[in-house]
Amino acid sequence: MSQKHSVRRTLLAALAFPLALWGAIGSAQGATLEEIKKRGYMVVATEDDFRPFEFVKDGKPTGFDNEMVEALKKSAPFEIRQEILPWTGILAGVATGKYDIAITAAIITKERAQSLDFTSPIADATHYYVKKKGDSSIKSIADLSGKTVGVQAGSALLGRLPELKAMIEKAGGKMGKVVEYTSYPEAYQDLALGRTDYVVNTVINLKSLVAEKPAVFELGQPVSGKSYPAWAIKKGNTELLVFMNDFIAKQKANGTMPTLQKKWFGEAFELPVSFTPEF
């Protein structure tokens, strides 16, 4: 066998390997409620850098969703195992069945609803923009024309930028450059450094940011219609969805959820039981 042939064969074998692996592993399945009860635990995934929904303070997870997880631990008839990881892996983990549910502020979108089921909304989170404190060049939506915007990659905020684009175009302007970040802390930092002109996130996240750093950031106007974050479950896992919606309904009725909303978001919301996204 010539050297050239040998190299080519090695390459072909190397190429074939991932494909073979794909075939061998096949598609994934999430655990049904019955399976969760039988094995005695549910795996919950949360984020670690999405203040005020979920973040880590002094090495301990805290925020709205983490306190809801605490409430879930008390009421669920099985153990709750929590995994904390960055946004990047969360929805993929739920879709592959690695986690039974993502207890994070996943905004309900049309695209995500194709592969995931969403619980009842946990907050009212219309998208707003935040700008640098004292930036007098931005006073209204029309002023955002041509300005650079920072937003999280793979986020619903990014997915709904066309809405903002339409708003800017209606005002006779044109959407500027979009910069995507792995997570929001980097986006805020770049805004503070002046590399972007504004950042789009939910009003809840931005209020929390501005409350903490009033000298650096200033809240702007809404850039989307209604938007609701909810928890995500693998598509078709209906019993688990019903179980979680019952849990949310109970927390609304017994006052836990409104109290936590006031604590973390500054206000309690009237929320629909289910939401069908337009975008």
Place this chain on the structure above:
Amino acid sequence: MSSADVLAIFGGALTTLLLSAAGIAAGLPIGLGMALVRWGRVPVAARGVAIYVSLLRATPLVTLVLLLFFALPNAGIPVGPISAGVLALTLNTAAFNCEIWRAALMDFPKEQIEAAQSVGMRRGLRFRRIVLPQIARVSLPGLINEMSLLIKVTPVLAVVGVVDITRAAVRIGAETYEPLPPFFVALAIYLAIVFALVSVQRWVERRQLQRAAAA
């Protein structure tokens, strides 16, 4: 940034150190074993190693760890963030270590082996007494280089939930909205770790020189 925050970064440093140490401890001998398989032209296995090395050198670590973390459970193998991380680091570094060891082996003078054979040394003894000490010396700079790369590539494992130095720093920045101070602490720790590694290399090299001078 509170003292608890600094402590959290040091907690991350422990994870980084443990993961790197595990990856190095497993990857170093596996790499050597694979290099020997190729060097000795073991039928079938040598081809397998060649395929493995080209595959792993072409796979970004982040892709590898995501694949292991999400795919293995579906194949019936339960794997947590730490075990997926160690596995990914080991698989990755073993491929690079294999090539470093192999380069040293290819350069190894055949006459020495023939000489050892002529005095009746068996294969195992030949390898321990003649080959290994010499290829270890030649490979050391390359291996230490690969180790320092491995330490600095551990933040990639954060995608599956491993909290290393960098992730601990990111978390603090997300809580305080002040990302720079934790990054400075993180950088200082990385510097200390890699400096310690390089010091070990210097120490080993100096000892070898002294031995050579004494001989």
